[in-house]
Amino acid sequence: MYKQYREGWLEVISGCMFAGKTEELIRRIKVLEYAKKKIAVFKPKIDNRYSEENIVSHAGSSVKSFSIENAHEIFNYIDDSYDVIAIDEVQFFDEEIVEICDYFADRGKRVMVAGLDMDFRGVPFGVMPQLFTHAEFVTKLTAVCTKCGAPATRSQRLINGKSAQYDDPIILVGASEQYEARCRHCHEVPGKKKII
Numbered sequence: 001m002y003k004q005y006r007e008g009w010l011e012v013i014s015g016c017m018f019a020g021k022t023e024e025l026i027r028r029i030k031v032l033e034y035a036k037k038k039i040a041v042f043k044p045k046i047d048n049r050y051s052e053e054n055i056v057s058h059a060g061s062s063v064k065s066f067s068i069e070n071a072h073e074i075f076n077y078i079d080d081s082y083d084v085i086a087i088d089e090v091q092f093f094d095e096e097i098v099e100i101c102d103y104f105a106d107r108g109k110r111v112m113v114a115g116l117d118m119d120f121r122g123v124p125f126g127v128m129p130q131l132f133t134h135a136e137f138v139t140k141l142t143a144v145c146t147k148c149g150a151p152a153t154r155s156q157r158l159i160n161g162k163s164a165q166y167d168d169p170i171i172l173v174g175a176s177e178q179y180e181a182r183c184r185h186c187h188e189v190p191g192k193k194k195i196i
């Protein structure tokens with residue numbers, strides 16, 4: 001017989017825009033609410049698309065959350081009585097978020113984060129590769145390509161209906177007015193260097 005194992009780990013939910021990352025995070029939160037777990041939900045203040053006080057999916061499901069300016073602010077809201085820490089739009093935080101996720105997972109908390117794996121150029125988004133490396137569990141979701149119906153893994157940025165250039169700024173908060181889900185074959189990034 002094993003003795004009782006210690007709890008605490010990091011789960012990452014990732015994929016392109018519209019893949020269902022927020023819906024999956026909300027689903028996990030709701031299950032844990034039934035299990036009477038004490039949960040704190042966070043999102044970066046920069047994400048003010050649908051609400052300041054909730055994480056909200058593109059289809060409208062939502063859960064109450066704290067909006068924070070930087071990763072360190074999490075410590076203002078959490079004490080040891082919490083069982084679960086959930087973070088949406090985690091790609092917008094700086095590198096400290098990785099240490100913070102580890103800190104809480106090491107102390108027995110279930111840490112669940114959702115974020116974009118790639119920016120509109122198809123380049124890894126900020127801290128996401130580090131979070132994948134540190135996580136016990138990684139779930140990669142796909143959307144439906146708006147051009148051909150294939151599984152979509154890329155986020156196409158459109159500015160006035162045209163594909164955004166490679167050297168456009170990485171951060172542009174938005175939803176279906178600026179972005180579409182695309183598969184690798186339909187994803188277009190004018191100005192992106194090709195290997196040959």
Ligand SMILES: Nc1ncnc2c1ncn2[C@@H]1O[C@H](COP(=O)(O)OP(=O)(O)O)[C@@H](O)[C@H]1O
Binds near residue numbers: 019022056143144
């Ligand atoms: N191209 C698409 N493929 C799949 N779902 C889409 C697409 N466009 C819009 N949606 C909607 O987006 C919802 C997922 O929203 P959400 O969980 O907020 O995704 P994410 O957090 O990954 O951007 C889907 O349930 C669906 O209603």
Ligand SMILES: Cc1cn([C@H]2C[C@H](O)[C@@H](COP(=O)(O)O)O2)c(=O)[nH]c1=O
Binds near residue numbers: 018173
């Ligand atoms: C691809 C890409 C996206 N963003 C922004 C756009 C949205 O505000 C979020 C992603 O939201 P979702 O819940 O995953 O749909 O990120 C960005 O700033 N830069 C990008 O390259």
Ligand SMILES: [Zn+2]
Binds near residue numbers: 145148
């Ligand atoms: Zn396609």
